[in-house]
Amino acid sequence: MKRHGxxxxxxxKVLADLGHTDRIAIGxxxxxxxxxxxxxxxxxxxxxPGFIEVVQVVQEEMCVEKVTTAEEMKSNPAVQxxxxxxxxxxxxxxxxxxxxxxxxxxxxxxxxxGEMTPYANCIxxxxxxx
Numbered sequence: 001m002k003r004h005g006x007x008x009x010x011x012x013k014v015l016a017d018l019g020h021t022d023r024i025a026i027g028x029x030x031x032x033x034x035x036x037x038x039x040x041x042x043x044x045x046x047x048x049p050g051f052i053e054v055v056q057v058v059q060e061e062m063c064v065e066k067v068t069t070a071e072e073m074k075s076n077p078a079v080q081x082x083x084x085x086x087x088x089x090x091x092x093x094x095x096x097x098x099x100x101x102x103x104x105x106x107x108x109x110x111x112x113x114g115e116m117t118p119y120a121n122c123i124x125x126x127x128x129x130x
Contacts, residue, residue, distance in 0.1 A: 065127030
């Protein structure tokens with residue numbers, strides 16, 4: 001049994017398998033996940049676990065070089081600010097929510113949270129540690 005870090009074996013495997021520029025998504029409970037895309041469902045009940053909580057834990061174990069969110073995240077200013085605060089040294093870009101959803105067909109996995117606030121979704125782009 002692992003002592004530290006992410007205990008979820010599915011998330012641990014996805015992170016260990018990432019190469020440079022590979023991407024994973026973390027989303028709220030309502031984010032539509034395309035057929036054929038790996039879904040890691042963590043949602044237990046409304047708000048559990050929260051989006052920011054999951055992003056925080058994942059980014060502690062992942063080398064992130066870029067973060068993509070939907071432009072519409074502006075309608076959720078608390079989450080948007082927490083993302084900006086968490087990724088101060090990382091490039092951040094925005095797409096329309098429709099374009100964001102299209103990008104989900106090319107991610108290695110989508111981690112679904114119990115978050116119930118609008119547009120609490122991101123795509124994390126893997127960097128390299130050397």
